[in-house]
Amino acid sequence: MSEAGTGNLAKIQLLASLNADEMESVNKACRWKLYAAGEQIIDQHSESQDVFFVVEGRVRIVNYSLSGREVTFDDLDAGSHFGELAAIDGLPRSASVLALENSLIAALGPEHFGAVLSRHPSIAVKVMRHLAHLVRTATARIMDLSTLGANNRVHADVLRLALLVADDNNTARISPIPVHSDIASRVSTTRETVARVMNDLARKGIVERGKNFLIVKDVARLQDMVDEVRGD
Amino acid sequence: MSEAGTGNLAKIQLLASLNADEMESVNKACRWKLYAAGEQIIDQHSESQDVFFVVEGRVRIVNYSLSGREVTFDDLDAGSHFGELAAIDGLPRSASVLALENSLIAALGPEHFGAVLSRHPSIAVKVMRHLAHLVRTATARIMDLSTLGANNRVHADVLRLALLVADDNNTARISPIPVHSDIASRVSTTRETVARVMNDLARKGIVERGKNFLIVKDVARLQDMVDEVRGD
Numbered sequence: 001m002s003e004a005g006t007g008n009l010a011k012i013q014l015l016a017s018l019n020a021d022e023m024e025s026v027n028k029a030c031r032w033k034l035y036a037a038g039e040q041i042i043d044q045h046s047e048s049q050d051v052f053f054v055v056e057g058r059v060r061i062v063n064y065s066l067s068g069r070e071v072t073f074d075d076l077d078a079g080s081h082f083g084e085l086a087a088i089d090g091l092p093r094s095a096s097v098l099a100l101e102n103s104l105i106a107a108l109g110p111e112h113f114g115a116v117l118s119r120h121p122s123i124a125v126k127v128m129r130h131l132a133h134l135v136r137t138a139t140a141r142i143m144d145l146s147t148l149g150a151n152n153r154v155h156a157d158v159l160r161l162a163l164l165v166a167d168d169n170n171t172a173r174i175s176p177i178p179v180h181s182d183i184a185s186r187v188s189t190t191r192e193t194v195a196r197v198m199n200d201l202a203r204k205g206i207v208e209r210g211k212n213f214l215i216v217k218d219v220a221r222l223q224d225m226v227d228e229v230r231g232d
Numbered sequence: 233m234s235e236a237g238t239g240n241l242a243k244i245q246l247l248a249s250l251n252a253d254e255m256e257s258v259n260k261a262c263r264w265k266l267y268a269a270g271e272q273i274i275d276q277h278s279e280s281q282d283v284f285f286v287v288e289g290r291v292r293i294v295n296y297s298l299s300g301r302e303v304t305f306d307d308l309d310a311g312s313h314f315g316e317l318a319a320i321d322g323l324p325r326s327a328s329v330l331a332l333e334n335s336l337i338a339a340l341g342p343e344h345f346g347a348v349l350s351r352h353p354s355i356a357v358k359v360m361r362h363l364a365h366l367v368r369t370a371t372a373r374i375m376d377l378s379t380l381g382a383n384n385r386v387h388a389d390v391l392r393l394a395l396l397v398a399d400d401n402n403t404a405r406i407s408p409i410p411v412h413s414d415i416a417s418r419v420s421t422t423r424e425t426v427a428r429v430m431n432d433l434a435r436k437g438i439v440e441r442g443k444n445f446l447i448v449k450d451v452a453r454l455q456d457m458v459d460e461v462r463g464d
Binding site: 084124127136138142145188229 | 295297298299301303305316317320321323326327349350353356357359360361363364365366367368370371373374375377378379420461462463
């Protein structure tokens with residue numbers, strides 16, 4: 001981690017409605033830091049209440065069980081924010097955050113964040129919409145964990161990745177190839193289970209492994225397999 | 233369900249900061265209804281975007297899987313509100329809500345709710361805090377589902393109930409006796425598993441069944457059993 005002077009908050013979605021002067025004022029209130037890939041940005045047990053903006057790079061929201069099991073909650077790209085829960089309610093951090101790539105991060109103290117919300121009701125509304133999105137995502141994951149088998153959850157995660165890049169011919173080229181331990185951490189299962197399910201999908205001709213990509217050869221069939229158990 | 237004229241919103245925590253005139257104005261904007269125990273208030277597949285206030289009674293936030301499995305998210309007492317996700321983001325309902333007792337419910341349309349939030353920033357802050365609480369609760373449940381066995385989750389739910397009524401002598405009298413299917417729905421397991429775990433706790437002398445109550449005879453020991461796996 002190293003100090004980084006200041007950067008540009010213009011790409012941060014939450015702050016997009018600020019005019020140049022207001023943006024400059026938030027800019028000055030932020031502490032700017034560069035984090036190397038793999039470095040921790042928030043320790044789950046820290047007492048800070050800053051809100052963070054991902055100016056450049058990519059970060060992962062993650063939690064660890066007592067036994068060391070990793071549970072991934074989300075990966076965030078440049079333009080995102082995180083850490084708002086502690087800034088809003090003053091309670092301890094709910095998760096850890098680490099840099100997946102070299103990342104430029106701006107940190108805004110809770111008192112400044114509160115001032116931005118009270119001066120800009122439209123930003124407060126955006127914060128509410130984002131929190132509502134987090135509740136919905138978590139609710140869907142609780143339903144999946146409560147009612148689907150691990151194999152179904154792996155299918156759903158591969159489908160989610162495929163739908164981001166699906167073409168018109170019912171195929172999707174996911175690149176780079178998904179890391180089994182990442183899928184395992186996102187759907188709360190073991191790497192071994194992910195490997196077994198991926199082999200099974202390959203044997204059925206639904207996916208095919210390339211050098212550094214995964215082709216989903218029949219997105220519709222994968223969608224049917226997921227719909228059948230999830231009922232979407 | 234029957235029309236109910238108007239009632240009194242004074243006990244609704246979210247609205248506590250309104251003065252008498254403002255409260256009267258919200259009061260008039262609400263539609264009031266009585267729901268019988270067991271009646272559905274929100275259908276997960278409905279398109280309404282009202283926010284609801286529990287003026288009298290008790291309601292359950294619940295979801296059903298395709299296979300009919302019930303997953304309980306929360307039970308809310310008088311003074312609570314629910315349904316704000318759809319009012320905030322305009323998306324479909326994330327869960328169903330049913331009355332656990334005869335309940336008097338006030339429904340406020342999304343446009344009125346939005347007006348209250350923009351006129352009263354302190355209420356917007358309360359909404360944010362409540363959403364942050366929902367995210368934290370869901371995150372903790374995802375961790376439990378990802379890293380604990382069903383027996384550990386049953387222990388944690390009985391502990392949670394015990395801590396609400398624990399006395400100074402390391403015991404807790406939970407009344408009425410918890411319904412096995414309710415515990416099962418809260419921790420995402422089967423009723424049979426709950427019955428097995430409860431029998432096991434009784435055999436170990438940690439709980440004892442009364443006529444219509446459950447005594448936890450050693451709250452500290454149950455706490456240790458939960459801490460050992462959850463690491464709180």
